[in-house]
Amino acid sequence: MINCPKCSSEVLVETPALGNIPLDVCPACSGIWFEKGELEALLRQSQGGGQADLGLIDPKPEGHDCPACKAKMSRGGLVNPLLLVDKCQVCEGVWLDARELALVKKLLGLSGGESGVNVARPAAVPAAPEPRDPKLILIKIVAAGCAIAGLVGVSYQMYLYFSPAEAVSRAPSIGRAVLSVLLFAGGVLALNWGKEDRWR
Ligand SMILES: [Zn+2]
Ligand SMILES: [Zn+2]
Structure with a gap:
């Protein structure tokens, strides 16, 4: 269970809606959590995708807490110094806000594929009655x-x-x-x- 780094009470929902990669998406803010390599994998699926350098430009330790390993993420430019995103330097996961994936693709000149996804909160599943032993x-x-x-x-x-x-x-x-x-x-x-x- 991974909580959203921005809406701490929201639990991220895993969905394969983007490129068949099991990404974790926040049902409230639609931010996307990419584990190490997942963003690269997604971008590779888009047309015209070359090898993009996804290292942070001028990272500063001002990010949110990493949803996966709780370390403080770095905030820095992704592809462009003006597109500031959170990246964990420990587990190398990347957090993109709702519209940031579209911006990354635009900056890389990529087209095709979805750039965002909305997920619904899972319905609270009532606890199944214990089978009688x-x-x-x-x-x-x-x-x-x-x-x-x-x-x-x-x-x-x-x-x-x-x-x-x-x-x-x-x-x-x-x-x-x-x-x-x-x-x-x-x-x-x-x-x-x-x-x-x-x-x-
Ligand atoms: Zn959120
Ligand atoms: Zn981390």
Whole structure:
């Protein structure tokens, strides 16, 4: 995801609309981000294109931040000292404002091909519901079983404990009571653990 160096909240949209090169275009200002070599490749597609020198003329460290590597880009002339553009000296990417590609082509005497492109912001894609994981369902069933068994166990031990000794056939067992409590607590814990947000 690359943000526009000028409209920082805009995310550039990759489009092959220009010369089948996957360029990143800002949906708001229609500026174009060329990775290293992409501008050269695009210009080569235009008619009459020779090898153009795309090094910056009189670069000054006054550019925007590079959308790719965040370094401060240099601002300097492209082809002509008056056409000021941003170029990253680190990754050698070039940022052209909406109309600058047309100007570059004009200066180079190139014709043909599109000089600009408009892109639409991608529609917000609603998060697809997580597919139900059969393993997760199994864990939930086992956890629920444990919780219920634990609860029944605790209840039974309490029933034995609070009943008069002669009314019941078995003596209450601390061990079984503790085991039931653990089973119940473990089951409840596992059930909550199985909640989807905790598994992400
Ligand atoms: Zn922009
Ligand atoms: Zn860079």
